[in-house]
Amino acid sequence: MNILTLPLGPLGTNCYIVADPAGTAAVIDPGGDADQVLRTLADRQWRATHILLTHAHFDHIGAVAELHTALSLPVALHPLDLPLYRSGGGGRNYGLTFEIGPDPAIALDAIATVAVGDLSFEVLFVPGHTVGHVAFCEHGHNAVFSGDVLFEDGIGRTDLPGGSYATLMESIRQQLLTLPDDTAVYPGHGPATTIGRERRQNPFLATD
Ligand SMILES: [Zn+2]
Ligand SMILES: [Zn+2]
Structure with missing residues (x-):
């Protein structure tokens, strides 16, 4: 499994x-700079089959429309984040507008896994940062793409519309911390980490 990390868009979202x-290939959370995604795919001669969205904040969806136009890829999103998606992911609050992508063809509450070539991404429902947030876990390669739920030494914000601290913590404990310690965590912002490291060192997850 090859993983490329491209920090894109106004916030440099992964x-x-x-x-x-x-x-x-799957393209997870293209937050902007569609040209960079297209160039990377062309350089590697990779064929993308899906746009997978962990959630619908503007910094994760900004390039969806352009990529869809260029490559006709189905978009996968949990339906509870659909209103946020259709409203531009909250970007207007920051004066950011962009073309909104097509309605998702794949509803992530209806399927347990997304197959991308030889890869299989289990859909983990992890609300709390947004109401329809999911993570994508590739168990065969011990990797989880966690969006804005779990970061190195951090957790997702819960002060935005739809956020809930209690729900977020329950999502992390039940869906992410139950994964093996050596599972690599690829978050929406900042460096990659592992479940084991965050279980031991993340100050927001400390138990006494
Ligand atoms: Zn977010
Ligand atoms: Zn984000």
Whole structure:
């Protein structure tokens, strides 16, 4: 499994391009700069089959429309984040407007996994940062793409519309901390980490 991290868009949000050995790829959270995604795919001769969205904040969806126009990829999103998606992900509050992508073709409450070539992403429902947030876990390669739920030494904000601290903590404990310690965590912002490191060192997850 090949994982490329591209910090894109107004906040430098991590977009991940994840490909199997044959070059069949998913684009996770393209927050802007569609040209960079397209160039990367072309350079590697990878063929993207899906746009997977962890949630619908503007900094994770800004390039969806352009990528969809260029590549006709189905967009996958949890339906509870659909109103946020259709309203531009809250970007207007920051004066950011962009073309909003097509309605998602794949509803992530209805399926347990998304197959991308040889890869299989389990959909983990992890609300709390937004109401329809999911994470994508590739169990065979011990990797989880966690969006804005769990970061190195941090957790997602819960002060935005739809946020809930109690729900977020329950999502982290039940869906993420139950994964093996050596599971790599690829978050929406900042460096990659592991479940084990965050279980031991993340100040927001300390138990007494
Ligand atoms: Zn977010
Ligand atoms: Zn974000």
